[in-house]
Amino acid sequence: MAARALLRRGARVVQDAGRWRLAGTALLLMLALFVAGWDWTRPLGGAGSQREIATADAERGLYDWRAATFAPRVGQDQQVVMVVYDDQTLIATRKRSPLDRGLLARALRNLDAMGAKSIGIDILFDQPQDEDAQLIAALHGMRTPVWLGYANIGDNREQIIFEQQQYLDRFLTRARTDRVRPASIRLETDADNVARSWPRPLAGQPPLLSLAMQPSPRFTDYRGAIRFRMPLAQADGAEEPVIPSLQIDLLADSAMTAALAPMVKGRHVLIGGDIVDIDQFETPLSGRQAKSTMIGLEVHATMLTQLLDEALLPAIPGWAMWAAAALVVLTAGLTSLAELRWFWLVPALVVQAGAIVGAPLWLQARGWDTKGLPAAGWALGWVIAFAAVSAAARAVTSQQRRFAQAALGKYLPRDIAAQILADPEKLALHGEKRPIFTLFTDLEGFTKLSHAIAPEMVAQLLNRYLDMLSDVVLAHGGTIDKFVGDAVVAFWGAPIARDDDGRKAALAAYAMWQAGETFRRDLPPGVPPIGRTRVGLHHGDAIVGNFGGEGRIQYTALGDSMNTAARLESANKALETAVLVSREAMERSGLNWWRPMGRVRLRGRATPVDLFEPAPDFPGEDRALLEQALAAFDTEDVEARAAALGQLKALADRYPEDAALANLVYRYEYIGDGGIYGLG
Structure with missing residues (x-):
């Protein structure tokens, strides 16, 4: 019955809206569908365009909250270890940048002896150093696969200039062996400079560092979200970092080889810097951790662990996104057409809001990649669709409502008149x-x-x-x-x-x-x-x-x-x-x-x-006295009735201007048998 009424009202709106109003409503519904279905990670205008949809900032914030809230809580990873050099290392070696290559050469030899599974170096060798010969020699002697960081001036103009590119290419040519090869250390950030996604491959670039260290056909074309993880809290409240790290100074010391070997053997090793204000990235976890940024080396390590765990986050198909958008728009339109009373409208809105808010959270919690999911777009699309259909329906029914106001509003309350207008059968000829x-x-x-x-x-x-x-x-x-x-x-x-x-x-x-x-x-x-x-x-x-x-x-x-x-x-x-x-x-x-x-x-x-x-x-105590006195006249007790009459007279004397009370006393003073006063 309700569905038929809804269809009838929808048909009336389409029939009576008029050509221009229907066209305007259709355009708004198309806009609502676009906002609710567009993957906000894709710029408007195709490849190379920098334009974004208006809700992109909101979508990024919602995604970061989801990703951080449902990030897996894990213990320390046993597959990857980072070897870092920091500001203290540079001070000790008296080199600001790049890292002392003699120190790196010693660390590589020791890592090779410790049985590392592979080594990735997130360092650009784009400037000459006196120790270059030592490093080249160490690289030529490596039995462990080594991947040297590579960047191209075409996609990294802020970090490398032409002369640096030339030196980097020459160095890689000299260092290259069947065990030592280049790998891209390129990372991508969104418009707000937050790293969320695996980078796209570029023509002429070597394989991505993580894919080079652990090839995986499943991840070759993966462009989804990076799976960031949160450390598992210990019993004492402390938190171990998800990716363990060692200082490169220790690994360069041969005396420490035996002690550190268990932390290196069989693991993938990533070498890079942890320098203040250099190679620092914001991530979806930035608001949940004490340190607001993550070094690029740890981003690479995070991607590598995701690859090793085969945690390829399934993307939501495009057809499903548009189907969900269509459902959002359709639900908003039907809700608007239904003209529900508040006690039905409020639950309906709560259920729909719960679905719009809850679906992205449920998908994120289940391990889906919700990075492109238009969560804010769903809400905005719903509002646009609801407003568009509501405006059209109000315009179409305004004439009927004016009629109802003229024909019924003078005789019926507004809410009843509205219900009669919504259900004309209430005016059927019957009693x-x-x-x-x-x-x-x-x-x-x-x-x-x-x-x-x-x-x-x-x-x-x-x-x-x-x-x-x-x-x-x-x-x-x-x-x-x-x-x-x-x-x-x-x-x-x-x-x-x-x-x-x-x-x-x-x-x-x-x-x-x-x-x-x-x-x-x-x-x-x-x-x-x-x-x-x-x-x-x-x-x-x-x-x-x-x-x-x-x-x-x-x-x-x-x-x-x-x-x-x-x-x-x-x-x-x-x-x-x-x-x-x-x-x-x-x-x-x-x-x-x-x-x-x-x-x-x-x-x-x-x-x-x-x-x-x-x-x-009238005072409450006198009202009670009046009720008590009148009740006595319902009895057959003559004395009680006489006493009651006296109470009535005394009460009337206290209110000499109360004509109705005086009339009541008169009636009971001259009342006939049976205690009932008859009006002619």
């Missing part, structure tokens, strides 16, 4: 028996007044008065049945019943009397005084529906409930009250301001009615 709260009003003396002033003034005053009372009814969620002269007939509980109908009906009855008092005080100069507004409220069954035939209908209520409310309104005059409510309505109001006004037999009714009057300013 049904329903329990409702029925309210009648009357303006005392208006008929007499209408003969004393000009007809134009009568119309002006009557319209103003009915507007005031109508506003009260609609503000309290009631349905205006009809106007009969200066009288207003209204009810609660139809066409839609709500749990607080009794409370709202009771509050409206009192507010209508107050509105009448305001009307009396604000009469124009020259208009004779006018009487009070009298109100009657009752709860009971009535036949509610549209009556009058196909050509002329009126939504109204028929039955004894209506008659009782009318009799209650009329009883106000005889009992000198302003608002009278039956027990049936009082008990369902949930209010505690009522004071009992006795039991009467209304004209035309055989069954007596217990009356109550709203008295918010």
